[in-house]
Amino acid sequence: MASAIDWPGFDASNPVDTLVKLSHYYGSDPSIVLAGGGNTSAKLDDGLVLLVKGSGHALATIPADGFVEMDRQQLLAILETPVPEDFDRREEQFKELTLACRRHPAKAQRPSVECLLHAIVPGQFVVHSHATLANVLSCCQAGKSIAAELFGDDVLWIPYAPGWMLAKVLADCLRDYTEKTGLECPKAFLMQNHGLTVSGDGPGEIREKTDHILQTIAEYLRREAVPGEAPFGLAKKVSDERAAALTGVIGPALRGALANDQADAKLPIVTFDDGGLARAIAAGADGKAVALGGALIPDQVVYCKTLPAWFDPADLENEAEIIAALRETIENYRSERGFAPLVILVAGLGMFSAGPDLAGASTSGAVYRDAIEVMACAGNLGGVKYLSEQESVDLENWELENYRRAIASGAKAGRAEGKVAVVTGGAQGLGLEIAQALARAGAHVVLADINADGASAAAEAINDSLGKNMAISLAMNVADGESVARAIAAVVRKFGGLDLLVSNAGVLRAESVKTQSQQDFDFVTNVNYKGFFVCVQQASAVLATQHECCPSYRSDIIQINSKSGLVGSNRNGAYAGSKFGGLGLVQSFAMELIEDGVKVNAICPGNFFDGPLWSDPDNGLFVQYLRTGKIPGAKTLEDVRKGYEAKVPMGRGCRTDDVMKAIYYIIEQQYETGQALPVTGGQVMLK
Numbered sequence: 001m002a003s004a005i006d007w008p009g010f011d012a013s014n015p016v017d018t019l020v021k022l023s024h025y026y027g028s029d030p031s032i033v034l035a036g037g038g039n040t041s042a043k044l045d046d047g048l049v050l051l052v053k054g055s056g057h058a059l060a061t062i063p064a065d066g067f068v069e070m071d072r073q074q075l076l077a078i079l080e081t082p083v084p085e086d087f088d089r090r091e092e093q094f095k096e097l098t099l100a101c102r103r104h105p106a107k108a109q110r111p112s113v114e115c116l117l118h119a120i121v122p123g124q125f126v127v128h129s130h131a132t133l134a135n136v137l138s139c140c141q142a143g144k145s146i147a148a149e150l151f152g153d154d155v156l157w158i159p160y161a162p163g164w165m166l167a168k169v170l171a172d173c174l175r176d177y178t179e180k181t182g183l184e185c186p187k188a189f190l191m192q193n194h195g196l197t198v199s200g201d202g203p204g205e206i207r208e209k210t211d212h213i214l215q216t217i218a219e220y221l222r223r224e225a226v227p228g229e230a231p232f233g234l235a236k237k238v239s240d241e242r243a244a245a246l247t248g249v250i251g252p253a254l255r256g257a258l259a260n261d262q263a264d265a266k267l268p269i270v271t272f273d274d275g276g277l278a279r280a281i282a283a284g285a286d287g288k289a290v291a292l293g294g295a296l297i298p299d300q301v302v303y304c305k306t307l308p309a310w311f312d313p314a315d316l317e318n319e320a321e322i323i324a325a326l327r328e329t330i331e332n333y334r335s336e337r338g339f340a341p342l343v344i345l346v347a348g349l350g351m352f353s354a355g356p357d358l359a360g361a362s363t364s365g366a367v368y369r370d371a372i373e374v375m376a377c378a379g380n381l382g383g384v385k386y387l388s389e390q391e392s393v394d395l396e397n398w399e400l401e402n403y404r405r406a407i408a409s410g411a412k413a414g415r416a417e418g419k420v421a422v423v424t425g426g427a428q429g430l431g432l433e434i435a436q437a438l439a440r441a442g443a444h445v446v447l448a449d450i451n452a453d454g455a456s457a458a459a460e461a462i463n464d465s466l467g468k469n470m471a472i473s474l475a476m477n478v479a480d481g482e483s484v485a486r487a488i489a490a491v492v493r494k495f496g497g498l499d500l501l502v503s504n505a506g507v508l509r510a511e512s513v514k515t516q517s518q519q520d521f522d523f524v525t526n527v528n529y530k531g532f533f534v535c536v537q538q539a540s541a542v543l544a545t546q547h548e549c550c551p552s553y554r555s556d557i558i559q560i561n562s563k564s565g566l567v568g569s570n571r572n573g574a575y576a577g578s579k580f581g582g583l584g585l586v587q588s589f590a591m592e593l594i595e596d597g598v599k600v601n602a603i604c605p606g607n608f609f610d611g612p613l614w615s616d617p618d619n620g621l622f623v624q625y626l627r628t629g630k631i632p633g634a635k636t637l638e639d640v641r642k643g644y645e646a647k648v649p650m651g652r653g654c655r656t657d658d659v660m661k662a663i664y665y666i667i668e669q670q671y672e673t674g675q676a677l678p679v680t681g682g683q684v685m686l687k
Helices: 015-026 072-080 085-101 115-120 132-139 145-154 163-181 203-223 240-258 276-283 287-291 298-304 319-337 357-382 389-396 397-410 429-440 452-467 481-495 517-551 571-596 621-628 637-645 654-669
Strands: 039-044 049-053 067-071 126-128 154-158 188-191 194-202 269-273 309-313 343-346 348-354 420-425 445-449 471-475 500-503 555-560 598-605 674-678
Touching: 015 039, 015 049, 015 397, 015 445, 039 115, 039 194, 049 072, 049 115, 067 072, 067 115, 072 085, 072 163, 085 115, 085 163, 115 126, 115 163, 126 145, 126 203, 132 194, 132 203, 132 357, 132 471, 145 154, 145 188, 145 203, 154 163, 163 188, 188 203, 194 203, 240 269, 240 319, 240 343, 240 348, 240 481, 240 621, 269 357, 269 481, 269 555, 276 287, 276 348, 276 445, 276 500, 287 343, 287 357, 298 357, 298 389, 309 319, 319 471, 319 517, 348 357, 389 452, 397 445, 397 555, 397 637, 420 429, 420 517, 420 637, 429 445, 429 452, 429 500, 429 654, 445 481, 452 471, 471 481, 481 517, 500 517, 517 555, 517 571, 517 598, 555 654, 571 598, 621 637, 654 674
Parallel strands: 154 188, 309 343, 420 445, 420 500, 445 471, 500 555, 555 598, 598 674
Antiparallel strands: 039 049, 039 126, 049 067, 126 194, 188 194, 269 348, 343 348
16 A cells, blocks of 8 residues: 655654644644544555544544554444444444454554544545534535535535444445546545545645645635625624623623532533624624524534523623523523533623533634634525534434543542632742642632732643643732722633632731831731732622522632731731731621622631741841841841741641642531631641
8 A cells, every 4th residue: 555655754654653643733723623523544554454543532632552453344344234223223333343343452442433434435544624614515505516616526525424324325425436437536525514534645645635625615715705794694782891791790600500509519611702703693683593503513512512502681781680581591401402501602792611621611612613603604605504403412412422521521530620719829929839739639720910920920830730721810919909800800701700719919017016117017908908808809799690590509718817817926017917807807708608608718827937938038037037036036047947946836837738738628618617727737726
């Protein structure tokens, strides 16, 4: 079998490496492959072995051992097997037949559901993708005739068929094509409501064919001026002020409404998009009819469900009406379809997409944005070709997708899995260490800090260390209500709301009451005391809305206080006073906010001797306390340190992991609120 390689960087003698690189190349291009969809293969050993993508792997990252070795002749024999009429029975039988074709069953790999298609299509390498441009034709009523006009016999049109039937239909069409043209294989297969398949004996051939097909379609769309200025009709206008208000209410309400109201309720992530495509379909006069027409391709059903939910708040004037109507919309959808929606279009506003985490919610949004683009273009080319309701229902209940979901949920969950945590003062010190620990435990963390550059760098470092996006940064001055409101609004747009507010931002100016300036006193009080009040005030409405829509759900506000909030601190009155006051706020907020399912507690750490607050060589507390004479007789920084360590029965300062144990306890327990939990090594013992 030919193996000519004409693409720089590919090794002609290593087809496995070529397959991996091809997969990564196309899998990394969102205009061709989204959400890990698509599949690739290579034929080895003179075509006797098929190496095909394993189910559960994304093309962009699949390793060499993610492909499944299969006996190609045994696979092709499946074409002669009688096919059950029932979809579920048929796909179960097909699964068993294809699993029996594996050359190494002990590896327990599961091949792509389209492995038989790859075995049938000639050519050493096969790439099946869901390219947006290809689907403009494949999901268009006039797609077949347009494809014939553009490509003639170079492209073979394959009618829609799911699962096993797709391979059988393709085999029949390919046989008829060869009889008609005398050619073994067309340049490409355009599969109705399913995408594009290209084969060749080298990666350069694959790329040349793919580029030609997609560029030709793009040029055709430009000539036809598709999709035009208003692809879904004239837009309904919503003022910026109204849009911001709606977004701030709908995001948290959706988190609650989409969750199952049970004792261990976990809220999904809900992310908002009011960009061009999302706004166009949500605001367009024809947007609702187009969106509710059906699904276009299997991936849309898998990642977005067959239909989005449609919510129109136009006649709703106050927040209570909006929340009540939205809950009714979600409950009606769940009652009719048996599950909650993953995409919610809000008339005049944009699109909310949901998932168990930000990656899942973003994937649903990306796949539906792609569908919007396809619907816009296909609609202007003669009408959208949707999957039938039965075809979509079959896909919604497909065993293969249950298998994929089982793989995704098989990972060990962290103690903060799926939570959205806002950590103030998150750019450095204890706040950063708390955010890092929460991210490692599975939380999405928001590093909020007046030091915007530092917070941004810290968030980037967290994501790099984890190999995935778990952290974002936001500029926030905790003592400025408008600054905090902007930050909370950004959190709602990104995640739909929050589950945990860690009020950690704090400052300290150690000085005698006899000499301390009023400016320094005000600075400490504004950040430590007023800042806590402002953050709780801005976050509490979001937490209340989530709880209203899911009454069993509880959220947490944790103030990082201090042992100085439990006992006075000599020559440090501004700090101790702000912390004492903070505990008064904790107890008061706890009594008020429990009606909204919010637990409010404080953690009172002892001294972090190894952290920058104490050990900074220029202005750390050891330096300040040596200067102000807080440890009698101390002549060096080490003398000050030993003096403070001697006050701790455990003989050392507090550490971040000590605080994290307290944070997890507060989150996980469901019976305490208004408490101040000491983490002082016995230095402060409650009476």
